Amino acid sequence: MDNLFKPQHLRDFMTEIFLSFDLPHEDSLLATDVLAYSDEHGIDSHGVARLKTYYDLLKAGKINPKPKMRVVREKTSVSTVDGDNGLGLVIGPKCMEMAMDKAGKHGSGWVAVRNTNHYGAAGYYPIMALPKNMIGLSMTNSSKGVAPFNGKEKMLGTNPIAMAFPTEKEPPVVVDFASSTVAYGKVEIAKRKGEKVPLGWCIDKEGRATTVPDAMMEGGALLPLGGTKEGSGHKGFCLATMVDVLTAVLSGANWGPFATPFAIHVAPPERKVGKGIGHFFGAWDIDGFIEVDEFKRNMDDWIKTMRATPPLPGAEKVMIPGDPERLAYAKRIKNGIPLNGEVIKSLEIISRETGIPLPEHTLSSGDG
Amino acid sequence: MDNLFKPQHLRDFMTEIFLSFDLPHEDSLLATDVLAYSDEHGIDSHGVARLKTYYDLLKAGKINPKPKMRVVREKTSVSTVDGDNGLGLVIGPKCMEMAMDKAGKHGSGWVAVRNTNHYGAAGYYPIMALPKNMIGLSMTNSSKGVAPFNGKEKMLGTNPIAMAFPTEKEPPVVVDFASSTVAYGKVEIAKRKGEKVPLGWCIDKEGRATTVPDAMMEGGALLPLGGTKEGSGHKGFCLATMVDVLTAVLSGANWGPFATPFAIHVAPPERKVGKGIGHFFGAWDIDGFIEVDEFKRNMDDWIKTMRATPPLPGAEKVMIPGDPERLAYAKRIKNGIPLNGEVIKSLEIISRETGIPLPEHTLSSGDG
Numbered sequence: 111m112d113n114l115f116k117p118q119h120l121r122d123f124m125t126e127i128f129l130s131f132d133l134p135h136e137d138s139l140l141a142t143d144v145l146a147y148s149d150e151h152g153i154d155s156h157g158v159a160r161l162k163t164y165y166d167l168l169k170a171g172k173i174n175p176k177p178k179m180r181v182v183r184e185k186t187s188v189s190t191v192d193g194d195n196g197l198g199l200v201i202g203p204k205c206m207e208m209a210m211d212k213a214g215k216h217g218s219g220w221v222a223v224r225n226t227n228h229y230g231a232a233g234y235y236p237i238m239a240l241p242k243n244m245i246g247l248s249m250t251n252s253s254k255g256v257a258p259f260n261g262k263e264k265m266l267g268t269n270p271i272a273m274a275f276p277t278e279k280e281p282p283v284v285v286d287f288a289s290s291t292v293a294y295g296k297v298e299i300a301k302r303k304g305e306k307v308p309l310g311w312c313i314d315k316e317g318r319a320t321t322v323p324d325a326m327m328e329g330g331a332l333l334p335l336g337g338t339k340e341g342s343g344h345k346g347f348c349l350a351t352m353v354d355v356l357t358a359v360l361s362g363a364n365w366g367p368f369a370t371p372f373a374i375h376v377a378p379p380e381r382k383v384g385k386g387i388g389h390f391f392g393a394w395d396i397d398g399f400i401e402v403d404e405f406k407r408n409m410d411d412w413i414k415t416m417r418a419t420p421p422l423p424g425a426e427k428v429m430i431p432g433d434p435e436r437l438a439y440a441k442r443i444k445n446g447i448p449l450n451g452e453v454i455k456s457l458e459i460i461s462r463e464t465g466i467p468l469p470e471h472t473l474s475s476g477d478g
Numbered sequence: 479m480d481n482l483f484k485p486q487h488l489r490d491f492m493t494e495i496f497l498s499f500d501l502p503h504e505d506s507l508l509a510t511d512v513l514a515y516s517d518e519h520g521i522d523s524h525g526v527a528r529l530k531t532y533y534d535l536l537k538a539g540k541i542n543p544k545p546k547m548r549v550v551r552e553k554t555s556v557s558t559v560d561g562d563n564g565l566g567l568v569i570g571p572k573c574m575e576m577a578m579d580k581a582g583k584h585g586s587g588w589v590a591v592r593n594t595n596h597y598g599a600a601g602y603y604p605i606m607a608l609p610k611n612m613i614g615l616s617m618t619n620s621s622k623g624v625a626p627f628n629g630k631e632k633m634l635g636t637n638p639i640a641m642a643f644p645t646e647k648e649p650p651v652v653v654d655f656a657s658s659t660v661a662y663g664k665v666e667i668a669k670r671k672g673e674k675v676p677l678g679w680c681i682d683k684e685g686r687a688t689t690v691p692d693a694m695m696e697g698g699a700l701l702p703l704g705g706t707k708e709g710s711g712h713k714g715f716c717l718a719t720m721v722d723v724l725t726a727v728l729s730g731a732n733w734g735p736f737a738t739p740f741a742i743h744v745a746p747p748e749r750k751v752g753k754g755i756g757h758f759f760g761a762w763d764i765d766g767f768i769e770v771d772e773f774k775r776n777m778d779d780w781i782k783t784m785r786a787t788p789p790l791p792g793a794e795k796v797m798i799p800g801d802p803e804r805l806a807y808a809k810r811i812k813n814g815i816p817l818n819g820e821v822i823k824s825l826e827i828i829s830r831e832t833g834i835p836l837p838e839h840t841l842s843s844g845d846g
Contacts, residue, residue, distance in 0.1 A: 185585035185766030187555040217556035218588050222767050245724070261787035261796040275723050283723070285716040292710060308708040317790040335713055336703055340676040342660060345703055348653040348799050349717075355643050355651070359776045360613070360767050366783055383779065398553030399590050399728050408727045411751065415734055419629030422685040428629040431716050 112474040113454060114446030119469035120158055121146045123457070126466045127161065131168045131175045133200070141199035144230040147237075149447045152438025155295035156231040158449065162456035164197065164228075166374040173197055173227055179204060182362075187216040190361050191223045195386055198229030198250070202389060206235040206248065209391040213244050217398035222361035225385035228252065228372040233286030233435070236274035239393045240282050243402045246274045247392040251357045253371040254379075256290045257331040259347035260339075262317030264331040265367045268293055269353035274432075276396070278406035280413040284432030289349035290332045297323045297332070310337030356390040363388030448474050480842040481822060482814030487837035488526055489514045491825070494834045495529065499536045499543045501568070509567035512598040515605075517815045520806025523663035524599040526817065530824035532565065532596075534742040541565055541595055547572060550730075555584040558729050559591045563754055566597030566618070570757060574603040574616065577759040581612050585766035590729035593753035596620065596740040601654030601803070604642035607761045608650050611770045615760040616640045619725045621739040622747075624658045625699040627715035628707075630685030632699040633735045636661055637721035642800075644764070646774035648781040652800030657717035658700045665691045665700070678705030724758040731756030816842050 121142050128138035141164075148157030167173045177196025181189050189208065193201035205221045212219025229235075229250050236246025252267030272286040291311050300307045301323035314320040315329030319338070326332065334346025358365035361384075368379040369387050396405050419428045442448075449457075449471070461468040489510050496506035509532075516525030535541045545564025549557050557576065561569035573589045580587025597603075597618050604614025620635030640654040659679050668675045669691035682688040683697030687706070694700065702714025726733035729752075736747040737755050764773050787796045810816075817825075817839070829836040 183767060185763060186583070188585035188762060188766040190767045215554070216584055217553035218586055220586050220762060245728070257790075258784050258787055258796050260789055260793040261784075262790050263787050265784060265787050273720050275727075283719065285720055287710075287713045287716050291704070310709055313790070317788070317793075335710060336659070337709060341678055341705060341709060342655075342703060344797075344799075345655045348655050351651065351799055352641050352653055355777070355780070356613075359643075359773060359780055360762075360764070362768055362772070365776070365780055383776065394556060394588060394728075395553060396728070398556040399551060399558045400730055404730070405727060408733070408751065409723070412723070412727060412733055416626055416629075416633060419626055419631050419633050420685075421628055422625075422630050422681070425628040425685075428626050429712075431712075431719055 112448035113471040114474045115471045123469050130464050133175045137200045140203050144199040144234050147234045148231045151435035153231050159453045165460050187212050187218050188220040193226030198227045201226045202229035206238050206391045210393045213393035213395045218394045221391045223389040224361035224363035232270040232272035236272050240276045243396050244393040248272045249353045249357050249390045251354050251369050251388050253369045254367045255332050259344040266350045269350045277409040280410045291335050291337050357388035361388040480816035480818050481839040482842045483839045491837050498832050501543045505568045508571050512567040512602050515602045516599045519803035521599050527821045533828050555580050555586050556588040561594030566595045569594045570597035574606050574759045578761045581761035581763045586762045589759045591757040592729035592731035600638040600640035604640050608644045611764050612761040614642045617721045617725050617758045619722050619737050619756050621737045622735045623700050627712040634718045637718045645777040648778045659703050659705050725756035729756040
């Protein structure tokens with residue numbers, strides 16, 4: 111059974127941990143805000159569940175707690191930033207701000223980032239653009255876990271793409287998805303429950319389609335969105351390609367199978383082809399294209415039109431991208447954030463080592 | 479059995495047809511070049527096979543043969559263009575040029591287009607950016623054919639996205655794919671052959687998964703990329719959403735189910751929410767991010783690395799986005815372009831009505 115934590119208590123704990131590594135106060139709050147966004151919005155795989163990995167990497171001196179970001183190249187609406195091996199959770203929001211500054215001045219702004227690390231949930235960043243009446247975009251590459259279409263070895267990360275669109279009265283449209291059929295975490299969850307996974311999610315080490323989580327985890331690979339030939343798996347490979355090139359080849363980061371692993375005990379990739387991993391941030395100023403009010407009114411209309419689609423027999427109603435996260439948020443802010451025993455165990459280790467007490471928590475009576 | 483046409487003969491025929499509607503000479507050549515790109519690269523659904531529809535729409539006065547494009551809004555690196563109801567095949571390349579001009583000056587350039595029509599294959603446009611050492615992007619919305627995830631009615635077009643990345647010695651990487659699992663044309667082909675289609679491609683008019691082409695064509699719908707819940711069909715819906723908003727809501731075109739149909743005998747949508755359909759073009763100047771030579775060298779390395787992935791058992795080798803079209807091009811430029819009886823019949827009608835002779839052709843001995 112899960113345990114429930116108060117959102118602010120979890121935030122305070124995370125901030126204390128970051129401060130213990132001498133991160134500047136502002137940076138500790140920023141990194142906390144990015145991780146808390148995931149926990150508070152039901153994206154369990156990208157929040158405090160990963161604190162232990164950030165902690166291990168900081169402790170081992172593999173991530174720089176006080177990075178000096180610098181612009182290495184620039185041209186009006188675009189630039190490349192070197193993240194000085196800082197936390198993606200800190201470098202990310204700062205680079206998204208830079209992209210928005212450029213968009214405010216020049217109609218659009220684009221920042222490619224190299225020498226950075228895992229940046230949490232991709233959706234956090236485009237949402238930053240909404241109060242400025244901009245459309246935001248973020249992408250990141252990540253360590254290999256996905257096979258290219260027709261290939262049998264891991265060559266690409268789950269390379270997510272996220273965009274957010276402002277609205278008038280309706281909630282904003284927030285798109286955030288990995289370019290693989292599912293994230294690694296979904297296969298992990300099936301394994302924990304002793305369940306099989308659908309065909310099309312992954313292959314084993316021989317490249318055979320498999321429904322057995324262990325078969326994927328022991329030398330197999332996830333499949334790109336679409337999965338098989340019949341499902342148009344080449345399209346997921348196209349998406350992963352776009353993300354890998356824009357985030358890593360364009361910025362000078364490690365691309366494809368050479369992306370830096372987000373783990374402490376994994377051997378480094380056989381080649382180094384750039385610096386750290388890569389992100390790509392962008393913003394379009396709506397005012398440069400159309401009256402902002404007209405755009406927002408039409409977005410509301412668009413949302414209502416899509417919601418009115420009759421649902422498939424037996425299916426839930428048609429939801430808008432961003433709805434599931436908003437529903438989770440409403441519930442979790444009220445009831446607390448459910449963490450499972452494994453995650454709590456990882457936080458207990460951190461607590462023991464740092465002397466920072468674990469926040470109080472209560473047994474959950476449901477799914478939180 | 480297919481008939482083979484010489485590429486230049488088909489081009490000349492198309493140009494003559496466009497000229498017969500008093501399109502300016504330059505515009506006729508441009509529209510021809512866009513359609514010929516598809517035929518010459520094996521994208522049979524988007525080339526001369528659609529000439530009859532453009533012809534019908536021009537003949538009925540539904541498309542403006544002499545549009546006066548105008549910039550309706552602008553801000554340094556972005557702008558919105560009204561296509562004056564011209565052919566997308568003419569408005570498209572001109573707007574892509576505008577995006578590249580902006581990218582040359584400001585590092586990136588973005589043009590949203592409204593009041594335009596079907597623009598052929600999405601991949602044509604980003605390829606224009608390659609000789610300028612830019613990364614190109616194009617998207618378009620299109621008339622409804624695809625259900626939103628969990629919905630049972632057509633609400634979105636197949637809304638494709640295309641990008642192209644320059645290289646040094648390797649061929650360029652060209653991504654071009656619809657956000658539905660498959661294009662309508664793939665189901666049509668199965669129907670013609672009397673074959674079933676895989677589950678996950680489409681639903682019937684009751685929203686039930688179907689493998690019968692007719693069941694989709696008679697009131698059913700295509701499914702977004704990913705198809706089912708297990709296949710992560712919500713991700714295809716996210717993609718279609720991104721394309722619909724950037725092309726149509728942002729430009730002031732008809733979005734979602736209200737996109738103008740690309741056909742002469744289809745009733746207009748029940749509501750008009752903008753002008754025509756919408757495109758979105760973009761370009762990033764690589765030189766604004768990184769040394770162009772370094773980028774291209776790394777792209778070559780990226781391509782070789784991906785190609786070296788061991789293939790799935792029994793699968794073809796791993797191909798790079800753009801490979802299938804290049805293979806088709808090499809074959810077709812040499813052997814000719816294969817057209818089936820149905821397409822030839824449509825060209826014969828045009829020929830008869832205009833008095834422009836159909837180009838000579840020979841029976842194909844294979845697949846062309």
